[in-house]
Amino acid sequence: MTSYTAEWVLPMIGEPIHRGSISITDERIAGVDDRVQAGAIDLGGVAIMPALVNAHTHLELSYLRGMVPPTETFIEWIRQIMATRRQYPDAADPRIL
Structure with missing residues (x-):
């Protein structure tokens, strides 16, 4: 599992988290935390959010x-x-x- 922290974490459900962290397992978000995890990779002044999907089709x-x-x-x-x-x-x- 790899953890990342950033200025903002924008979860799909819930309020934005200032200086939160996310954990990744098998290329998927495994957890979101409102604290910086020990050993987390600091991405700096960015926002982390789930990927957006373009479901638009004809x-x-x-x-x-x-x-x-x-x-x-x-x-x-x-x-x-x-x-x-x-x-x-x-x-x-x-x-x-």
Whole structure:
């Protein structure tokens, strides 16, 4: 187990902890403490918080996976997505075009 301390620890549940520490086991947060643990690695004036997950998805585009080539710009990508959707409409719901 490895412990880290920082200026702030931001747990998922509860108030921010000033000068707290976290313990890591097998690459996962195993514990959060409001005290600095002996032997903890001091990360200094930073905040420690759990990783954020981007759960944003467009399920209606899943069937196009691998069919849209990379583009240079976002607008080109959108145009390519729309063109591919017109060429290969979703049989489950063609109204989404």
